[in-house]
Amino acid sequence: MKRLTICVFLMFLSVQAGIAAQFALGLNAGYRYLDDPFLGEIYGDGYVFEPYIRYAPSSSFALELAYEGGYKKSAPVGLFQENSTLTVDGFQLSGIVRVPFLRIRNVSTYFKLGIGYYFYKQDIDSEFVRQQVDHHKWTTIIGGGVNIHLFRGLFLTAEVKSIPLRVKPFEINVDLGGIRILFGIGYQFWL
């Protein structure tokens, strides 16, 4: 969390220093896969949404701060099929490098590399459960996408990224990672 705060603070400083920069605000939504075979069978894949803010000090590079939420799934778990809910969400800070794969007007492609700080929580509705899963973990993000610029700063996004998230809060290794396929809309502006 501390590292994330520092990044946000640096973005804020650059703006305050009067460096002319492009910003973008946007919202992606889409589907995420859950790699863990056991939990995947119980809770399954799910939908996520991702509001973000981008800061682009140059035309080829941007920093993005995003929050991924929306994965909150309920299912019966264990021998006695007790009701439970799994929530996975987190913050992402990524560097975006524009790469000109496509020579099409108003379309830009990019590659994304970053870090994430993820929270995962399992609530089990049982008086017998003595262990509480409410943990967090740093992870890495790798992905890429396409921006289609419309008009007046509006753009559409299609993005695919992989966020591995192997955790072991107790004795079992669990893979909460998975591919995200997202689509969204954004608005870019100058400050």
Added chain:
Amino acid sequence: MIKNKLLKAIFLTIFLGILITNGISQREGKISPRLLQAFDNKSHTETLTAWIYFRDKGPGKFEKMEEVKMGLNVHAMNRRLRHGFDSLIDEHDLPVYEPYLDSIEQFVTRIRHASRWLNAASVEATRQSLETISEFRFVQKVDEVMTYTFHEPEEEAPTDTETGQIPRSDLSGALLFDYGMSLSQIDQLNIPPLHNLGFSGSGVLVCLLDSGVNNLNHQALDHIDIAATWDFVNGDANVFDESDQRGSGDHGTYTLGAIAGYEPGKLIGPAFGASFLLGKTENTDSERHIEEDHWIAGAEWADTLGADIISSSLGYRGQFSSGEADYSWEEMDGETTVVAQGANIAASRGILIVNCAGNEGGNSSGRNTLVSPADCDLVLAAGAVNSQGYRTGFSSIGPTADGRIKPDVMAMGESVYTAAPSAVDEYELVDGTSLSAPLAAGVAALLLEINPSWTNQDIITAMKSTASRSESPDNGYGWGIVDAQKAAFFPAGNLHAPLHFAVSRIPNDYGFFYQYVDRLEWAPNPRNEDRVAAYRIYAKQLEFQDQPFEFVAEIDSQTYSFLRRGLLEDETFLYKITSVDVAGKESGPNYARR
């Protein structure tokens, strides 16, 4: 000056004299008179068999006790708890301190056994070595290991003309099994009604201490669940006869056949469904030449593996071979002989020992002819009757040296039909209280199956109180011929613990972690009929020392299982279950541990 030197010399001589004399007397004080007497017949280089008793069990007693407690066999733990041994272990359970054994090992030819109960080691060593060992500070006493020759009964007519018990009659149509020629020995003890109810000793672990078993492939023995075997004479796990080793397993085949044989139409023993430990503790090379340290080692082994009952057709006394020591009739007081001491420790841990009374017959002097450990209070001594219920002439008589009535009960010991050692389908008629003991032990196994909360004392009380002469016991018949059916339902009216209580642990996978569920199962006790209103379950966590049992749940009388949820992997529990009647009165407990 010269005077001073002279005085100094005198003083020094006296001082050294005191030291030497003290050393000698101390050493001699540690060596028993019996062993000193044996020394007289041996040269310095001849080997003797001796007990080396140690002063203590070394440092770190409490840590060791905790370690021993955690390693305690489930069956042994249940047995101890059933007997109110709540601390589960005591100092007797600690092993002999290894460095003491290492220290004496270099002086002896062989360490035969290390007995945790006696805190002693039996060794083969020369006189010189034993004298050296006796000087060690940690050695408390050095004594002879007694060896005996156990006599088989001579062929003779019964001497007792008084009827012990009229054989049971009117069995037509009442038998579920075809007992063949073993019917008379089984019927005499009124065992068929219990077999008819489906009891066969299932779930009871019986240890047979004998001469080994040389015909386990016999058609009447090949069904037996053998939990473990050990040959204490030769030091390996094979209790069969081996050409290069000492001893023959004929006698063990007879006794195992008598208690657990199962070949319908031929032979059915009382406890054919029990599990068995077979300990070879007797060397039969020269008649039945037996040594007490093997028996002690066998009894400790039985305790470690969780035996409920020891059936022992051995006894220590008798007419002895040349050079062998003797225990006198006055020493048959249940405390003096080394096997009696071992048997008493075994009984204190809840093991029921059924021992033959002996084949030394009666005499006119009024002295007992018992063998040890049949003289112990908590050992059920079985004497022999014939099929007509008369005491056989060879069956040893009481009382013990301290005046207690012995034998305790009688079972057939003449013409007992059992498996033959010679072929897989042959049978023999065998005599001896050696056969009475397994028959009585088989009844005890049935009683324990039906009454899992009973202690060894409860079983003895039930068997004696319902035997044929319970109103007027004497030193020939004891309390008389066993009545298994009456004993099993003695005393009527009490509430009894549920049967076959068992626990299994099931993992409960929540994805990120496991929790565990203990599945407890039991069966209703038919003795309770419809008097049970509920079952109560208690648990005690074993990781915490001296934690009491805590109430877990009360289950209705028609449910015979319970799932205890929310457990962590490293938590181990001991469970107890009781039957409860409508007034809230609880039966004795039955125990189970994961």
